[in-house]
Amino acid sequence: MINKCGPLWFFSLTITMWSVAYTLTVMRGIGGKNNAPVSRNETRFARFNMGWKPRFTLFPLLSTSKMPGVTVKDVNQQEFVRALAAFLKKSGKLKVPDWVDLVKLGKHKELAPSDENWFYIRSASTVRHLYLRGGAGVGSMTKIYGSRQRNGVCPAHYSVGSKNVARKVLQALELLKMIEKDPNGGRRLTAQGTRDLDRIAGQVAAANKKTV
Secondary structure (H helix, E strand, C coil): CCCCCHHHHHHHHHHHHHHHHHHHHHHHHHCCCCCCCCCCCCCCCCCCCCCCCCCCCCCCCCCCCCCCCCCHHHCCHHHHHHHHHHHHHHHCCCCCCCCCCCCCCCCCCCCCCCCCCHHHHHHHHHHHHHHHCCCECHHHHHHHCCEEEEECCEEEEEECCCHHHHHHHHHHHHHCCCEEECCCCCEEECHHHHHHHHHHHHHHHHHHHHHC
């Protein structure tokens, strides 16, 4: 009998489970904490807590869920750094030192950077590193932006980047309230900095979607 009426039995079971879930939802709404007390002059009807959402669903395939937003990890990193550098330059709030056109980025470098906007690019790259790995300080940044030092006929060795440049970049970002000092050492992103980076990542993703 069950095999012959299999679809009908499954449909009846589904309706029964849906009725039980609806009853639990209504009862949970009656006993919710957001229900306002009913005075004597008001009508004696229970107020349902319509803001409550069930933690389960009988039809997971039919349920609609909001897609998560785009983060920095979801876009091309080079395009993101360029977009963030343009944002920092356009804002005009990033404090740029006076010696940006004279300084080298390390003792292993022979000349100053050829790009006049290198400080904005370095700031964007630094804040991206802090987004991916918080707690980095001046020492960590010198290792990240270090490079090979060529010694002529002698073997080449690794050389760290400039500590002064790393310090000035972190201080400039800290004035923008994008990063803050970590109690465990180094710097970390603030909530405002995380929102700004995710927003710019969303703009980069939207621009790439339009070009495709």
